[in-house]
Amino acid sequence: MTTVVExxxxxxxxxxxKEKSLKERVVNFGRSRAHKEDFWALxxxxxxxxxxxxxxxxxxxxxxxxxxxxxxxxxxxxxTGSVSIRGRLAALLELGAGFHPDLTGRENVYLNASILGISxxxxxxxxxxxxxxxxxxxxxxxxxxFYSSGMYVRLAFAVAVHVDPDILLVDEVLAVGDEPFQRxxxxxxxxxxxxxxxxxxxxxxxxxxxxxxxxxxVLENGRVVTDxxxxxxxxxxxxxxxxxxxEERSRQQAAPDARKELDAHFTGIALRSDSGAIGxxxxxxxxxxxxxxxxxxxxxxxxxxIEIGIAxxxxxxxxxxxxxxxxxxxxxxxxxxxxxxxxxGMRLGEGDYxxxxxxxxxxxxxxxxxxxxxxxxxxxxxxxxxFVGADAEFExxx
Ligand SMILES: Nc1ncnc2c1ncn2[C@@H]1O[C@H](COP(=O)(O)OP(=O)(O)OP(=O)(O)O)[C@@H](O)[C@H]1O
Numbered sequence: 001m002t003t004v005v006e007x008x009x010x011x012x013x014x015x016x017x018k019e020k021s022l023k024e025r026v027v028n029f030g031r032s033r034a035h036k037e038d039f040w041a042l043x044x045x046x047x048x049x050x051x052x053x054x055x056x057x058x059x060x061x062x063x064x065x066x067x068x069x070x071x072x073x074x075x076x077x078x079x080t081g082s083v084s085i086r087g088r089l090a091a092l093l094e095l096g097a098g099f100h101p102d103l104t105g106r107e108n109v110y111l112n113a114s115i116l117g118i119s120x121x122x123x124x125x126x127x128x129x130x131x132x133x134x135x136x137x138x139x140x141x142x143x144x145x146f147y148s149s150g151m152y153v154r155l156a157f158a159v160a161v162h163v164d165p166d167i168l169l170v171d172e173v174l175a176v177g178d179e180p181f182q183r184x185x186x187x188x189x190x191x192x193x194x195x196x197x198x199x200x201x202x203x204x205x206x207x208x209x210x211x212x213x214x215x216x217x218v219l220e221n222g223r224v225v226t227d228x229x230x231x232x233x234x235x236x237x238x239x240x241x242x243x244x245x246x247e248e249r250s251r252q253q254a255a256p257d258a259r260k261e262l263d264a265h266f267t268g269i270a271l272r273s274d275s276g277a278i279g280x281x282x283x284x285x286x287x288x289x290x291x292x293x294x295x296x297x298x299x300x301x302x303x304x305x306i307e308i309g310i311a312x313x314x315x316x317x318x319x320x321x322x323x324x325x326x327x328x329x330x331x332x333x334x335x336x337x338x339x340x341x342x343x344x345g346m347r348l349g350e351g352d353y354x355x356x357x358x359x360x361x362x363x364x365x366x367x368x369x370x371x372x373x374x375x376x377x378x379x380x381x382x383x384x385x386x387f388v389g390a391d392a393e394f395e396x397x398x
Pocket of ligand 1: 059060061067
């Protein structure tokens with residue numbers, strides 16, 4: 001396979017100026033109001049991207065995704081390492097990038113296309129298709145500084161996809177388009193995939209990653225923490241988000257007035273299918289599942305609410321219930337308490353699922369949540385897809 005983007009040992013640092021607090025200014029009397037701080041937005045990044053693949057760049061806010069995309073797009077220069085590109089690249093980076101505010105939409109189309117190496121004659125040929133795709137014909141002779149953010153993106157995306165790029169870079173900007181336009185963009189991205197073009201996508205829409213990307217790179221604090229299939233990457237990211245949430249909760253609990261009952265937590269989850277399979281059991285369609293849970297609590301907790309749910313590998317909930325909905329009173333939590341719930345009569349579609357559990361106090365305070373506590377699979381005759389099963393009987397009527 002041909003490598004079209006080769007990122008080697010790439011690092012980028014920024015210098016940020018911080019305003020000093022009043023106290024610091026008094027202490028450093030006479031010196032400047034600001035001090036400088038260096039920080040690495042990207043550190044030692046090595047990623048190769050093969051022709052024809054769609055790669056998602058994901059990670060928490062500030063992890064370096066847009067910086068990396070800008071470096072691939074050649075808008076930012078590396079401090080160490082290199083980025084090499086093979087082929088024509090079109091980029092849809094931050095809002096308005098590549099557009100001159102005082103020029104009209106029409107003038108910007110020509111300017112943008114010329115930056116991408118397209119001649120005036122070629123742009124003439126594409127012009128009507130670009131305007132038509134953008135859907136902003138009425139405003140094409142208006143200066144773009146009067147455009148809404150959605151109108152900007154419509155025009156920028158229309159240009160990017162009509163200049164015949166081999167590599168398309170798309171930052172989160174698509175999210176500002178309205179729903180019909182987003183759908184149109186995603187259809188075009190699919191068409192690009194079918195044509196064997198390479199796409200690099202920064203997104204917070206994790207379901208988009210699963211749907212569109214062959215591969216996902218997770219960035220955290222400027223470093224690559226996972227580079228693998230979309231599912232592997234999503235699992236890492238979700239687990240890290242949950243860790244961050246737990247850390248935040250521990251910090252709150254370290255406060256002197258922390259409530260001891262907030263230390264209660266799940267210590268074990270085990271599954272058993274009705275046919276006796278344990279661990280990560282595989283269930284036949286329609287088979288029931290027993291979920292056993294253990295909770296430790298340093299102090300007695302009265303009237304806890306225990307939640308249980310089933311989710312797809314992407315974290316989409318397909319079923320959930322709790323002891324209140326079930327009309328069950330779990331009693332008071334002791335140092336170690338054990339519970340079990342049998343989920344019978346399930347009609348899940350074939351595929352992989354995870355069990356989520358949660359513990360809440362009766363005043364609604366969430367105490368502990370485990371989003372991916374255990375996994376199981378459902379198998380069947382392979383005659384359907386999706387998250388529910390059905391006995392389909394197809395008849396030809398005429
Ligand atoms: N021009 C700049 N000068 C100084 N710091 C910058 C600059 N551009 C980005 N940063 C910083 O670099 C870090 C990474 O930013 P970046 O925009 O790449 O993150 P991101 O992962 O795209 O975040 P988000 O999900 O919030 O869009 C952030 O801390 C940001 O404040």
